Amino acid sequence: MAEIIAVANRKGGVGKTTTTLNLAYSLKELGKKVLAIDLDPQANLSRCFGIENPNNIEATIGHILMSEIEEESYKVEDYIISYDEIDIMLSSIYLSVAETQMRVETGSEKILSDIIESLREKYDYILIDTSPSLNILTIDALCAADNVLVVADTQMFAIVGIDELLKTVQKIKKRVNSKLNIKGILLTMCDSRTNLSKMITEQVEETYGGKIRVFQSKIPKTVKVGESIYSSQSIKKYAKESIADIAYDSLAKEICYE
Ligand code: ATP
Ligand code: MG
Secondary structure (H helix, E strand, O other): OOEEEEEEOOOOOOOHHHHHHHHHHHHHHOOOOEEEEEEOOOOHHHHHOOOOOHHHOOOOHHHHHHHHHOOOOOOHHHHOEEEOOEEEEOOOOHHHHHHHHHHOOOOHHHHHHHHHHOOHHHOOEEEEEEOOOOOHHHHHHHHHOOEEEEEEEOOOOHHHHHHHHHHHHHHHHHHOOOOOEEEEEEEEOEOOOOHHHHHHHHHHHHHHOOOOOEOOOOOEOOHHHHHHHHOOOOHHHHOOOOHHHHHHHHHHHHHHHO
């Protein structure tokens, strides 16, 4: 039975997509069967899984959501592709069309959950990459998830982004999805040479430590990560054994075994 993890933070550019991608590869390396869902119309995750032009694809999560809204029948398996032994549900700009429809649809916060619940048996982990917004798509991800992986960069306003997400999670837990929990806070783009990065790391640990798990594994800021994303690859493919690859492997072990 899969554990469903939503990777989230309304703050943009903190490393959500990079984390979803590389965590999927590291979990696969541990022998886990992973499904990654790109729930962002920007479709950056889809590009990292070898799709050059996501907007030409007609079997995306946006299309399934529309089928659900229009009560058309479909086979969810037809919307899943396999890449490097990781399964993925792609996104495209069409997801914004679905999002607009969902805003006026009754009970739409449960649509994604209805879609992926039937897939639980096939996977060990289902990772959902969300957009930098607390829109209906992200709410759906939080309603479908068991756990939230809070990704925070060690830059200004990190705490603001974390606090805002935690408040939303509490509301969803109370009103819609009582099983929802925080998996932990993952600090990304850590640079031990800069005081700001060190200060924010300490601030997050002091503010949340003891109450919420702050992962021991921290993702270093390295040019290799930027280059790997630029060339649409995971860090494991682009720079195996680099410090960022090792950090994501260590995160996967914390998630699986601790
Ligand atoms: P969005 O909110 O737009 O969806 P995001 O939170 O998904 O953004 P990413 O797209 O993963 O963030 O990363 C933003 C940028 O930061 C990318 O260009 C990526 O290459 C870079 N980046 C992510 N992690 C690191 C890292 N550890 N070191 C250096 N650069 C990084
Ligand atoms: Mg992203």
